[in-house]
Amino acid sequence: MSRPRPGAGAALLFDMDGLLLDTERPVFEVFVEEARALGLEDAESFGLSMVGLSSSICQRLLRDYLPAEIGLERFRERWDAGVRARLAGGIPLKPGVAEVLERLTGAGWSMVVVTSTRTVTARSHLGEAGLLDHFLDVVGGDAVPANKPDPAPYLIGAERAGAHSRDCLAFEDSDAGVASALAAGCEVHQIPDIRPPDRPVPQRGQAVHRTLTDAVAAAGLLV
Template identity: 35%
Template sequence: MIRAVLFDMDGLLTDSERVYARGIQAVMDGLGISISDDAIAQALGTTDPVTDQIFSRGNPRYDGDAMRSAVNDWLVRNGYDRAMPLKPGAEHILRTLTGRGVLCALVTSSPLSRADNYLGGQGLLSLFSAVITGDLGFPSKPAPDVYLTAAARLGVPIVDCAVLEDSYNGLRAGRAAGAMTVMVPDLAPYCEEIAPFVDHLAADLSEAEGILCP
């Protein structure tokens, strides 16, 4: 029986991965640095050091701190510093699960300040009984540490947890941790490569809710 659900944030609960991809591409174009959509997709959902490793390949002029500062400026100019669109069904699935006594944890590579901006302002951050963010220093997904830590903080065995993810690295982390995994695709599509790491595939959060609350 599923006693807890561990949620990714970017690309799952919020439409931020699509927004960040646009911002990164705009900034890189402005800096005259060529970056592929593939590289951006690989970097989304990882910590800053991992992102820097990906983006610096073949780009000796790449400066991670400068890129992040420029992307943050882009977000502010476009009104995304304090508000980010929620994915359809995000609030409903959280309130349904917590209403049924299922514990929820937020497990994101984003810093706490961003999670607070995106979810706290909409009254959703308080629905999570545990919050694991990228600024806590845990190894980046696909390492399982963040999901194992979330389960431990909830006091629920990882085998009784479900991980909801949109990214390949997140699904690999959930599988390595030993949780049931549910993929809700965003920028990265379901494919044969990721199939071994996916227990259930949902088209959206409403379908994921049906899987978790049959």
């Protein structure tokens, strides 16, 4: 298979939380703390089931998970407050992300973020982390007709990049994101984030790597 080249109709599409930003972990950890404080069972496994999903989908799952006497809004307020406190010192990056994006930008790649996070929040976090200027656009979970694992987010991401999805490389951490990108026809590289050691990565045709640096090198994007 020939490698795509910058300016040859190809583009790079990136998930955000857990791939570029090390934000998935504090969100998960605060959820587990709050759920356990309320005496809820299976907090870790339920928290993991929400990784990579949109806010609207998570809201529906939470309504079924939380007992009737525990209000969803109150729980969300406590959860959100805990996450804000964790991120008060700045938005943390995953290893090697700043250097990789700098090199890809310098090489002329067209890049778009495709995330389940709301667009305004995603732009804010990317800006605070110093990454926003690397991307042509940000496709948030509120800007698509259906969320991951539906292919719509990556189809729209490719369109925003001025490319066909089959000519795009997608970089993801979650299984839902991988399913979305594969269904859109992208070449997919997965860098798993928070995942129990006994939970194998489903093999759907994606390549799996330890870091984004490894993924970009394996894809031959900076040769």
